[in-house]
Amino acid sequence: MTTHLYFEIQAESPDRACHFYGELFSWTFTRVEGLPVDYWRIDTGDMQGGLLQRPAATPPAECGTNAFTCSFEVDDINASAERIASLGGQVALPIFAIPGTCWQGYFIDPEGNTFGLFQVDEQAG
Secondary structure, eight states, X not given: OOOOEEEEEEXXXXXXXXXXXXXXXXXXXXXXXSSSSOEEXXXXXXXXXXXXXXXXXXXXGGGOOOOOEEEEEOSOHHHHHHXXXXXXXXXXXXXXXXXTTEEEEEEEOTTSOEEEEEEEOTTOO
């Protein structure tokens, strides 16, 4: 059962992106320490998201959408990962801990779209 949505923005220049979205929407950004990547939490007032350094080059313009990644809350991330594989999906980034918050993983659907899953777990780490 999905109950929450979490979005992420990848950026070549996180400082530039934080400035842009902060000025445009009055979002606030808080740097998170202790993660395997440089990461900022985004508070929009209504929903939460994150911003991170883009880990790979963006695709050429003619290759389709370059968009935010959405992550969906699940009750059991490992069971969900197995189900994704059984339905023809792939792992984009293996499940990892966001200490004291959740377990996070990224996947690719059969159409080539990247999405994330997270399982809330204050003991993650």
